Amino acid sequence: xxxxxxxxxxxxxxxxxxxxxxxxxxxxxxxxxxxxxxxxxxxxxxxxxxxxxxxxxxxxxxxxxxxxxxxxxxxxxxxxxxxxxxxxxxxxxxxxxxxxxxxxxxxxxxxxxxxxxxxxxxxxxxxxxxxxxxxxxxxxxxxxxxxxxxxxxxxxxxxxxxxxxxxxxxxxxxxxxxxxxxxxxxxxxxxxxxxxxxxxxxxxxxxxxxxxxxxxxxxxxxxxxxxxxxxxxxxxxxxxxxxxxxxxxxxxxxxxxxxxxxxxxxxxxxxxxxxxxxxxxxxxxxxxxxxxxxxxxxxxxxx
Numbered sequence: 655x656x657x658x659x660x661x662x663x664x665x666x667x668x669x670x671x672x673x674x675x676x677x678x679x680x681x682x683x684x685x686x687x688x689x690x691x692x693x694x695x696x697x698x699x700x701x702x703x704x705x706x707x708x709x710x711x712x713x714x715x716x717x718x719x720x721x722x723x724x725x726x727x728x729x730x731x732x733x734x735x736x737x738x739x740x741x742x743x744x745x746x747x748x749x750x751x752x753x754x755x756x757x758x759x760x761x762x763x764x765x766x767x768x769x770x771x772x773x774x775x776x777x778x779x780x781x782x783x784x785x786x787x788x789x790x791x792x793x794x795x796x797x798x799x800x801x802x803x804x805x806x807x808x809x810x811x812x813x814x815x816x817x818x819x820x821x822x823x824x825x826x827x828x829x830x831x832x833x834x835x836x837x838x839x840x841x842x843x844x845x846x847x848x849x850x851x852x853x854x855x856x857x858x859x860x861x862x863x864x865x866x867x868x869x870x871x872x873x874x875x876x877x878x879x880x881x882x883x884x885x886x887x888x889x890x891x892x893x894x895x896x897x898x899x900x901x902x903x904x905x906x907x908x909x910x911x912x913x914x915x916x917x918x919x920x921x922x923x924x925x926x927x928x929x930x931x932x933x934x935x936x937x938x939x940x941x942x943x944x945x946x947x948x949x950x951x952x953x954x955x956x957x
Contacts, residue, residue: 671824673751675769679714680897681723681743686712688730701729718744756817759810763909770901770912771821771832775894778926779836782887784845785856786836787818788825789863789871794856797848826868831894835870837883837926837933843873843946850951857947864940872933873942882928890922 689697689712698705703722710716723744727737753760753768760768771777771788779786784798795815799806806814825832838860846853864871874881887905902913902922913919934942 671752671827671830672746672772673753673769674717674747674749675714675766676773676893676895676898677743677746678716678718680895681718681740681747682712682714683897684736684740684743685726688726688732688736697726697729701725714747718747720744752820753817756813759806759813760817761909766912767903767910768817768821770891770903772824773893773898774832774891776892777832777834777836778890778892778923779834780883780888780926780929781836781838781842782883783839784842784847785838785860786834786889788821788834789836789860789869790818790822791852791856791859792819793852794847797852826863826866830868833868833870835930837872837874837929839883840873840875840942843943846950851953854947854950854952854956857943857950861940861943864936864943870936871939872930872936873939874929874933875942878932881932882925888922888925890919890926 685708694705694708694712697703697708703725707716707722711718711722723740727740732740751765751769751772753765777788779788785794787795790798792815795818796811799811799814824830825834843857843860847856860871863869874883889903889905891901891903893900899914899916900919902919904911904913913922933939
C-alpha cells in the first residue's frame with residue numbers, strides 16, 4: 655500500500671494530501687456491491703437508515719457516519735477484510751482536505767479537481783494555451799489568475815497562488831505516489847505572461863521540474879501542424895486502486911467538465927497517446943525550452 659504524504663496544517667494537525675472524495679467513492683462502490691439485488695427501501699426498513707442517506711452513501715456524497723457503517727457491516731455480514739476496508743474508507747472519508755482552509759476561493763468543481771488530483775497515481779495533461787497549474791511559478795500563476803474572469807480580489811489571488819504552490823510541493827515530495835506526464839503546446843511556451851524575465855523564469859522552472867523523477871514534459875511544436883489535440887486542454891486522472899474509475903477533466907469557458915464513462919476515458923487516453931507521439935521526446939523538449947529562453951530577456955542575476 656502506498657503511503658500518502660503528510661501535510662502540517664495551520665493548526666498543527668497532520669493531514670494526508672489525499673482528499674476525502676475518493677475514499678467516499680470507494681466506500682459507496684463497495685456498499686452498492688454488498689447490497690446486490692436488495693432495494694434501498696428494503697435495506698432502509700431493515701437497518702432504520704433512511705433511503706436518502708443510503709443513496710448518498712452509495713454515491714460517495716456527504717460525510718459517512720461511523721454508526722451507519724457499523725450497522726451496514728453487521729447487516730451485510732461482511733468478512734473481516736471487507737469490514738476493515740469499509741472502516742478505513744469511512745475514516746478517511748470523514749477527514750477534511752488540506753485545501754478546505756481556502757474554502758473562500760475554491761469552487762465546487764475545483765474542489766473535486768483537487769480531490770481527483772490528490773489521489774491519482776498518474777496524471778496525464780495536455781496544455782494548449784497556458785502552462786499547467788501544477789507547473790506554474792507563483793508570478794506566472796498570479797498573472798493568469800488576474801487575466802481570467804471573473805475578476806478576483808488581490809487577497810483571493812494570493813490564496814489561489816498559494817494553493818498552486820502547495821500542490822506542486824505535494825507532487826514533488828519524496829513520498830508522493832503521483833507522476834505527472836504532460837504535453838505542452840509551443841503556443842503556451844511562446845506566450846509572454848507578465849514580463850520577458852518572468853516568462854524566462856517560468857520556462858527555467860519547467861526545465862528544473864523536467865529533471866525530477868515525478869514530472870515528464872514534452873513539447874508539441876508548431877511544425878507538427880494539425881494534430882489530435884487542437885480541440886482543447888484536458889487532464890486524465892488515473893488511479894492505482896482497482897475500485898477507482900479513471901476520470902477525465904475537460905476545460906471549458908464555463909468550468910471543468912468531468913467524464914467517467916469507460917468509453918470516454920479510453921477515447922481521451924488514445925487522444926493523449928496521439929499528441930504524445932506527435933510531440934518531441936523529453937530530451938529534445940528540454941533543448942527546445944533552452945532555445946526559447948535564449949530569445950527572452952533573462953533576469954538580471956542571470957545575465
